[in-house]
Amino acid sequence: MRVSLTVNGKDRADEVEPRLLLVHYLRDVLGLTGTNIGCDTSSCGACTVLVDGESVKSCTMLAVQAEGTEVSTIEGLASDGVLHPLQEAFREHHGLQCGYCTPGMVMAASSLLAEHPHPSEAEVRVGLEGNLCRCTGYHNIVKAVLSAVAP
Amino acid sequence: MTATEAPRKGVLGQRLVRREDPELLTGEARFVADLKVSGTLHLALVRSPMAHARLASVDVSPALEVPGVVAAYSGADLEGEWAGPLPCAWPVTDDMRQPAHLPLAAREVCYVGDAVAVVVAESEYAARDGAEAVLVDYDPLPVVVDLEEAAADRALAHEELGTNTSYVWELKPDEAAVEAAFASAAHVVSGRYVQQRLIPSAMEPRGVLVVPQPFGGEFTVYSATQIPHILKVMLAVTTGISETSLRVIAPSVGGGFGSKLNVYAEEVLALTLARMLKRPVRWIETRSEATQATIQGRGQIQEIELAADERGRIQAVRVRLLADMGAYLQLVTPGVPLLGAFLYSGVYDVPAYSLSCRSVFTNLTPTDAYRGAGRPEATYAIERAVDLLARRVGVDPAEIRRRNYIRPEQFPYSSVAGLVYDSGAYEAALDKALQLAGYEELRAEQARRREAGERHQLGIGVSSYMEMCGLAPSRVLASLNYSAGGWEAATVRILPTGKVQVVTGTAPHGQGHETSWSMIAADRLGISPDDVEVLHSDTAIAPYGLDTYGSRSLSVGGVAVAIATDRVIDKARQIAAHQLEIAPEDLDYGGGEFRAKGSPERSMALGAVAFEAFTAHDLPEGLEPNLEASSHFDPPNFTFPFGTHVCVVEIDTETGGVGLASYVAVDDCGNQVNPLIVEGQVHGGITQGIAQALFEKASYDDQGNLLTSTFMDYLVPAASELPSFVTGSTVTPSPTNVLGVKGVGEAGTIGSAPAVINAVVDALSTYGVEDIEMPATPERVWRAIEQGRRP
Numbered sequence: 001m002r003v004s005l006t007v008n009g010k011d012r013a014d015e016v017e018p019r020l021l022l023v024h025y026l027r028d029v030l031g032l033t034g035t036n037i038g039c040d041t042s043s044c045g046a047c048t049v050l051v052d053g054e055s056v057k058s059c060t061m062l063a064v065q066a067e068g069t070e071v072s073t074i075e076g077l078a079s080d081g082v083l084h085p086l087q088e089a090f091r092e093h094h095g096l097q098c099g100y101c102t103p104g105m106v107m108a109a110s111s112l113l114a115e116h117p118h119p120s121e122a123e124v125r126v127g128l129e130g131n132l133c134r135c136t137g138y139h140n141i142v143k144a145v146l147s148a149v150a151p
Numbered sequence: 152m153t154a155t156e157a158p159r160k161g162v163l164g165q166r167l168v169r170r171e172d173p174e175l176l177t178g179e180a181r182f183v184a185d186l187k188v189s190g191t192l193h194l195a196l197v198r199s200p201m202a203h204a205r206l207a208s209v210d211v212s213p214a215l216e217v218p219g220v221v222a223a224y225s226g227a228d229l230e231g232e233w234a235g236p237l238p239c240a241w242p243v244t245d246d247m248r249q250p251a252h253l254p255l256a257a258r259e260v261c262y263v264g265d266a267v268a269v270v271v272a273e274s275e276y277a278a279r280d281g282a283e284a285v286l287v288d289y290d291p292l293p294v295v296v297d298l299e300e301a302a303a304d305r306a307l308a309h310e311e312l313g314t315n316t317s318y319v320w321e322l323k324p325d326e327a328a329v330e331a332a333f334a335s336a337a338h339v340v341s342g343r344y345v346q347q348r349l350i351p352s353a354m355e356p357r358g359v360l361v362v363p364q365p366f367g368g369e370f371t372v373y374s375a376t377q378i379p380h381i382l383k384v385m386l387a388v389t390t391g392i393s394e395t396s397l398r399v400i401a402p403s404v405g406g407g408f409g410s411k412l413n414v415y416a417e418e419v420l421a422l423t424l425a426r427m428l429k430r431p432v433r434w435i436e437t438r439s440e441a442t443q444a445t446i447q448g449r450g451q452i453q454e455i456e457l458a459a460d461e462r463g464r465i466q467a468v469r470v471r472l473l474a475d476m477g478a479y480l481q482l483v484t485p486g487v488p489l490l491g492a493f494l495y496s497g498v499y500d501v502p503a504y505s506l507s508c509r510s511v512f513t514n515l516t517p518t519d520a521y522r523g524a525g526r527p528e529a530t531y532a533i534e535r536a537v538d539l540l541a542r543r544v545g546v547d548p549a550e551i552r553r554r555n556y557i558r559p560e561q562f563p564y565s566s567v568a569g570l571v572y573d574s575g576a577y578e579a580a581l582d583k584a585l586q587l588a589g590y591e592e593l594r595a596e597q598a599r600r601r602e603a604g605e606r607h608q609l610g611i612g613v614s615s616y617m618e619m620c621g622l623a624p625s626r627v628l629a630s631l632n633y634s635a636g637g638w639e640a641a642t643v644r645i646l647p648t649g650k651v652q653v654v655t656g657t658a659p660h661g662q663g664h665e666t667s668w669s670m671i672a673a674d675r676l677g678i679s680p681d682d683v684e685v686l687h688s689d690t691a692i693a694p695y696g697l698d699t700y701g702s703r704s705l706s707v708g709g710v711a712v713a714i715a716t717d718r719v720i721d722k723a724r725q726i727a728a729h730q731l732e733i734a735p736e737d738l739d740y741g742g743g744e745f746r747a748k749g750s751p752e753r754s755m756a757l758g759a760v761a762f763e764a765f766t767a768h769d770l771p772e773g774l775e776p777n778l779e780a781s782s783h784f785d786p787p788n789f790t791f792p793f794g795t796h797v798c799v800v801e802i803d804t805e806t807g808g809v810g811l812a813s814y815v816a817v818d819d820c821g822n823q824v825n826p827l828i829v830e831g832q833v834h835g836g837i838t839q840g841i842a843q844a845l846f847e848k849a850s851y852d853d854q855g856n857l858l859t860s861t862f863m864d865y866l867v868p869a870a871s872e873l874p875s876f877v878t879g880s881t882v883t884p885s886p887t888n889v890l891g892v893k894g895v896g897e898a899g900t901i902g903s904a905p906a907v908i909n910a911v912v913d914a915l916s917t918y919g920v921e922d923i924e925m926p927a928t929p930e931r932v933w934r935a936i937e938q939g940r941r942p
Contacts, residue, residue, distance in 0.1 A: 017276070024275075033185035034178015036405070038354045039438035043862030046354060074178035087176040091168050094831045098661030099175025100354040100405025106176065121875070129871040132862065134354050134406050135661050137838030137899075138870035140831060 005066050008076030016063045023047045025063035034074040034103045045131030048104035049073045055111035074103035086148045095144035097135035105131045109145045162674040166827040169666045180403040183358035183375045184435045194434040195278035197268035197285045199260035202514040202855025204289035213284040214270045219277025223270045226255035232423050234391030240634040241486035247318040250309040252479040254416035261478035262514050264443030294514045294855045298475050301511040308512035315511040328503040332467030336458035340539040346451040346528045348849035351521045352867050355405020356436035359418045361425035372399045377407040378698035383690050385414040401688040404660035409520035410445050412700040413482045442860045448521020450475030455532045463544035463551050467503035470495045474510040477517035484519045491525030493568040497533035498577045498615045499555035504567040514855045522839050523897040526618045534614040534905035548613045572791045573885045580881050581795040584817040588797040610800045610914025614906035617793035620702035620894040625785050638785040640695035641711035643719045645778035647765035649758025651683040656696020657708035658688045663828045668712050675716040677742040702894030710888040711784035718780030727755045729771040790885045790893040794818035798906040802914045807933025817879040821893035829895050836899020842868050844907035845926050
């Protein structure tokens with residue numbers, strides 16, 4: 001089947017197997033390997049991307065279901081060699097260790113802040129509950145997200 | 152440069168942000184699954200759905216009909232390929248029983264997840280389709296799941312062994328003293344604790360990519376491993392491929408926690424198939440495979456007894472362990488209980504000690520090292536038992552600990568179990584933790600709620616821990632029958648431009664070694680960490696190394712970096728002295744520069760020395776070119792970090808729900824290289840201990856089927872289940888290494904599980920509850936309350 005969509009601002013059109021997952025399309029067809037796979041039950045959130053601005057676990061969606069959408073991945077966040085403020089906040093507050101959950105976590109956090117520009121700590125914790133991290137205990141992730149809140 | 156004579160502020164101890172982060176934050180980092188090599192074949196494994204069965208037949212031919220499938224093999228097809236079984240490096244006793252363990256089972260499967268066939272295909276999807284098509288007939292055999300039934304040999308995990316017992320190991324320095332202490336004790340308390348099996352759950356599942364050069368005869372193995380160096384040696388032994396033809400690279404690795412401290416069937420299999428098929432071969436684990444085919448942690452039943460005098464001072468500790476090996480012995484499976492076996496006296500001054508451990512096979516996934524490995528188990532048992540003792544004696548849990556701590560003036564302290572603890576100030580850490588927690592106020596609030604009969608009751612749990620880490624003095628490992636050493640290697644080079652290259656044998660997978668090692672070298676050299684690169688995790692670049700596990704990297708590997716740096720400075724000093732025509736001992740070094748004592752205008756920058764060393768036009772007679780030095784540091788002793796954690800839980804007495812109200816951790820890991828990283832390690836460690844206490848358990852049915860095989864069922868906690876943590880530290884340097892460091896990777900996990908359960912039991916004490924099994928689920932808590940409410 002043919003799928004046409006926009007990924008990180010670029011138009012894409014590819015012939016794909018109907019069963020191909022969006023995450024595999026991003027990783028294997030487009031070579032955007034920043035989006036990671038951490039489970040097979042849409043539980044961990046490592047594969048979180050934005051589809052038309054909403055955070056979506058890209059292992060839970062077929063590539064063909066993304067027809068006509070705008071997809072944003074971690075590769076599209078930094079621009080001109082400068083980290084996005086949220087990426088910078090994760091670095092500043094040591095919100096990552098092994099970094100495997102990080103792309104998904106950052107995308108989920110960016111979606112959270114888009115919807116709730118001034119979240120409380122509790123709202124950040126609930127907002128990120130679909131993204132698992134095994135290294136940080138979330139303490140510094142929460143701190144990073146709160147620090148990235150627009151003044 | 153002479154204007155800045157004031158002492159340079161050191162780099163060590165600064166909260167530098169990590170140099171590792173930008174590539175991880177942007178998706179630029181390459182994990183194994185991200186590596187693309189054209190012509191790569193993909194593997195999918197067929198795994199047993201039976202916990203114990205004879206393989207009546209394995210028919211792989213239907214898989215060959217699936218489009219895209221290139222080859223398929225049963226275990227019997229590949230039996231001739233193995234030069235040796237999968238390795239176990241820790242035969243703890245000479246008579247330890249060990250079943251044969253091949254990468255693919257050929258005749259019998261011994262746990263659910265044991266691989267029986269492999270399908271090789273042009274794509275990952277085709278490989279999985281092929282694996283679905285393989286037909287296997289299993290003849291079921293009796294299954295043994297329960298640890299105590301296993302010990303009783305009611306059914307055998309491996310019939311050919313004739314028993315489920317792998318080994319019995321004892322540490323009984325003076326049995327008569329133990330018996331005498333119990334005979335004369337004013338108080339005896341005992342506890343039986345179940346350390347449930349845990350699924351390590353590193354966020355990156357395992358994966359391996361083998362790229363052969365068929366005509367060159369070499370193989371590059373990329374693996375999501377904590378141990379590229381050990382893996383290389385073991386791959387040579389298991390496949391018969393010469394070590395000189397193997398290069399192992401651990402690229403970005405997404406967490407390990409011990410689960411990637413192993414030599415796995417799939418690594419050996421991928422290498423073997425790459426050799427057979429002469430094409431790159433890749434295998435990426437799914438999460439559902441990871442829960443079954445990656446090692447699990449814990450799996451012990453502990454019986455502990457304390458004998459104490461009238462005031463609650465502990466006179467003896469007696470421990471009996473039953474340890475679950477699972478179906479096979481993986482790399483260090485049998486040694487895990489031993490890593491805790493010396494620590495059941497905890498932070499206390501205990502005169503008599505007795506421990507015995509029986510380790511048994513079950514038809515379950517093999518166990519092995521998981522964060523803390525043996526030490527969280529030991530700490531849990533003693534810290535739970537000490538709380539029980541406090542209750543028996545009728546004193547506060549903090550007070551019973553004060554009465555028993557080893558005192559600062561007793562260090563170095565020779566423990567009854569035979570260790571020498573390097574340094575410690577246990578009561579200072581307790582005081583700080585109690586103060587940060589507001590302990591007195593918490594007790595008052597607890598009393599108020601009890602008095603008022605409120606629905607939500609407070610529980611306050613204290614746990615003081617210490618651990619032996621910095622694995623390990625090689626001679627001690629020899630005495631424990633471990634097959635390798637415990638040293639670590641580092642090389643430091645000053646490049647011709649004055650930039651610095653550090654090569655380490657450690658293999659970081661989230662710990663930030665690039666940042667910390669650059670700080671160690673930069674601090675000694677008096678330069679910026681930005682001028683230091685750190686290379687690692689590639690056996691062609693760092694040929695010597697024993698990798699990353701057991702909180703060893705800093706206190707062994709980081710110390711090796713420090714020693715090698717000092718050696719480079721020594722060599723540079725000779726060259727600078729020659730150039731400045733002065734005696735080497737008349738030179739001061741600091742801030743990246745040699746200066747003559749008393750006449751600092753006679754100086755030479757390190758970069759200039761490095762260039763002289765590189766051109767070698769005018770070196771001292773007999774001195775070789777280049778500025779490079781190595782260290783292979785074998786630590787003289789373990790290091791012994793310690794601390795006290797205070798956990799406050801709020802229990803809903805109607806539902807049994809346990810909420811974490813606050814969590815305070817005061818950890819002492821000696822000198823800190825980078826407190827930002829130290830705190831991060833503590834946060835993550837605490838969370839894994841909380842997870843064991845409240846959420847996680849690998850649950851099996853009586854036929855050995857894993858009931859928690861995905862993240863839908865296995866409760867790795869999310870941000871919403873946790874509080875923010877309050878962390879503090881004390882600093883008691885280790886006298887056993889030049890950096891005074893101890894290690895911090897496992898500390899949080901070791902201190903936290905007992906703190907949480909002590910808090911839960913404390914909250915429930917008014918219902919007569921003395922123990923609650925982990926994980927303390929709402930159901931278990933609710934049942935305990937209901938039982939207590941009955942007349």
